[in-house]
Amino acid sequence: MNDETVPSMHEIGSAPESGPLADGTQSTSTQSTSAQSTSAHPEDASPSGRADQPESAQPAIAYRAEGAYQPGACNIGPAEIARRRRAGHAGVVASGTLLALLVAARAPRAARLLVALPAAGAASGYLQARLRFCAGFGMRGVYNFGDLGRVQSVEEADARNLDRARSRQIGLASLAIGAVTGLVAAILPF
Secondary structure (H helix, E strand, C coil), rough: CCCCCCCHHHHHCCCCEEECCCCCEECCCCCCCCCHCCCCCCHHHHCCCCCCCCCCCCCCCCCCCCCCCCCECCCCCCHHHHHHHHHHHHHHHHHHHHHHHHCCCCCCCHHHHHHHHHHHHHHHHHHHHHHHHHHHHHHHHHHEEEEEEEEEEEHHHHHHHHHHHHHHHHHHHHHHEEEEHHHHHCCCCC
């Protein structure tokens, strides 16, 4: 084994989050140093430490384990995320349908401002899915990483406060997106 390609325990523990390593490769905060320390040839190993698994198969972002609640950051799992994404899709369809009906009925342009309501709903659904955070759950002080409809209570007051703050952010962002969409619908030339 060549000592020049294997970092010492001191180098592993004090390696910067990103930058060049002693062997000329580039480290990142998600790169595993255990693969480098167990192989004399770092190019033979992926960050997971398995030579047979390509490096591109590894996620670029490390997430906490399934079911890991993070105050103000993540309070829903895959089933709830999918539900919010579907709500976003439904809001887009409703917005488009409403705008088409208003245009077909030759309604006054001011009536097109109504498109803001389903557009805000669509924005809310998409934002919650993207952020992995349910605004309603955040306001209620609950989270869910299991089956739909099963929630657990957030016990810590500080965590509930962070959740409520994130919920307000999502609500305000959704309203702003809906308002802009309604204004755009109202000024469209047709």
